[in-house]
Amino acid sequence: MKPSIVLYRSIPANLRERLEQHFTVHAFDSLTPENPVALQQALWQAEGLIGSGGQIDEAFLRQAPKLRAASTISVGYDNFDVDALNAHNVVLMHTPTVLTETVADTLMSLVLATARRVVEVAERVKAGEWQESIGPEWYGVDVHHKTMGILGMGRIGLALAQRAHFGFGMPVLYNARSVHQAAEQRFNARRCDLDTLLAESDFICIVLPLTDETFHMIGREQLAKMKKSGILINAGRGPVVDEAALIEALQNGTIHAAGLDVFEQEPLPVHSPLLNMPNVVALPHIGSATHETRYGMAECAVDNLIAALTGTVKENCVNPQILKTSL
Numbered sequence: 001m002k003p004s005i006v007l008y009r010s011i012p013a014n015l016r017e018r019l020e021q022h023f024t025v026h027a028f029d030s031l032t033p034e035n036p037v038a039l040q041q042a043l044w045q046a047e048g049l050i051g052s053g054g055q056i057d058e059a060f061l062r063q064a065p066k067l068r069a070a071s072t073i074s075v076g077y078d079n080f081d082v083d084a085l086n087a088h089n090v091v092l093m094h095t096p097t098v099l100t101e102t103v104a105d106t107l108m109s110l111v112l113a114t115a116r117r118v119v120e121v122a123e124r125v126k127a128g129e130w131q132e133s134i135g136p137e138w139y140g141v142d143v144h145h146k147t148m149g150i151l152g153m154g155r156i157g158l159a160l161a162q163r164a165h166f167g168f169g170m171p172v173l174y175n176a177r178s179v180h181q182a183a184e185q186r187f188n189a190r191r192c193d194l195d196t197l198l199a200e201s202d203f204i205c206i207v208l209p210l211t212d213e214t215f216h217m218i219g220r221e222q223l224a225k226m227k228k229s230g231i232l233i234n235a236g237r238g239p240v241v242d243e244a245a246l247i248e249a250l251q252n253g254t255i256h257a258a259g260l261d262v263f264e265q266e267p268l269p270v271h272s273p274l275l276n277m278p279n280v281v282a283l284p285h286i287g288s289a290t291h292e293t294r295y296g297m298a299e300c301a302v303d304n305l306i307a308a309l310t311g312t313v314k315e316n317c318v319n320p321q322i323l324k325t326s327l
């Protein structure tokens with residue numbers, strides 16, 4: 001008999017067929033479906049789990065006693081309690097690399113959109129406000145040759161450094177626990193402490209994972225250390241920035257603007273003050289959302305689950321120590 005799995009995100013038909021060749025697939029739109037009893041029953045039998053979003057913690061794992069592998073269609077896995085997965089011998093797979101370049105493009109688009117006020121100015125044109133030649137009230141600030149500060153010099157951080165260095169002639173600063181050889185040798189990036197990065201950068205781009213250590217890493221005190229002309233970009237995870245402190249800093253003119261792809265609460269509540277600020281570009285968590293990359297992520301996650309449940313994992317495993325004990 002084929003192992004039973006729960007799929008909790010819609011994926012392209014050919015990839016679903018690939019799953020069906022190996023498994024009996026119980027499909028749901030999310031982990032909060034219209035029929036929670038059907039999900040409960042499916043989880044009780046499931047050896048595998050594939051999808052994105054939701055909170056996978058101890059209470060969840062108790063509802064899925066046969067689970068051996070979870071495959072998230074994302075690189076970030078802060079919604080998984082990895083200690084609980086380890087305690088239940090559940091292997092966790094994710095999708096690094098396939099989305100790296102696309103997310104770096106999104107970060108760069110937020111840099112450009114905030115600096116050049118692309119969204120605000122385009123809306124004014126649509127509203128019929130372009131009546132004569134434009135004056136300084138339409139101007140933005142330059143991006144090229146300004147200083148780029150990167151928080152999270154990993155795969156995506158490196159791809160961003162490449163764009164900043166070669167595409168825009170920007171000096172690159174980064175804050176990290178250890179030296180990133182490739183960033184320094186290839187893109188002339190300079191490692192510095194957080195305070196220096198805050199004080200010297202024109203653009204601060206966050207592409208950090210959410211962990212206990214990074215939660216509210218950027219708060220009132222850090223925002224006050226940025227240049228008044230500084231622009232904050234966050235495409236890591238919302239809670240890395242204290243959003244209330246950010247709103248205050250934008251309202252008080254402590255910093256110039258913000259470009260945000262992620263928020264403390266998603267979807268961003270419609271009454272958020274961020275939505276009324278012309279100097280904020282807010283995106284609906286679209287960092288990796290291109291047709292090509294979302295297909296690549298789903299394909300990678302499908303292959304990851306097949307590998308995890310057939311004992312052929314070579315890459316993309318968050319907790320490889322479990323492979324030795326459980327598979």
Ligand SMILES: NC(=O)C1=CN([C@@H]2O[C@H](COP(=O)(O)OP(=O)(O)OC[C@H]3O[C@@H](n4cnc5c(N)ncnc54)[C@H](O)[C@@H]3O)[C@@H](O)[C@H]2O)C=CC1
Pocket residue numbers: 075076077096097099103151152153154155156157175176177207208209210211213214235236237261262285286287288289
């Ligand atoms: N907005 C979006 O749609 C997307 C957001 N992301 C976010 O971006 C994150 C990074 O992705 P990758 O670059 O692939 O991961 P990665 O693991 O290659 O890079 C993360 C880097 O952050 C560093 N880091 C972690 N904690 C730190 C700390 N306290 N101080 C300084 N550096 C620290 C790590 O050492 C690592 O170099 C993901 O975990 C996810 O949260 C990823 C994809 C899409």
Ligand SMILES: O=C(O)C(=O)CO
Pocket residue numbers: 073074075076077099287288289
């Ligand atoms: O992969 C991730 O971590 C995302 O946030 C969506 O691509």
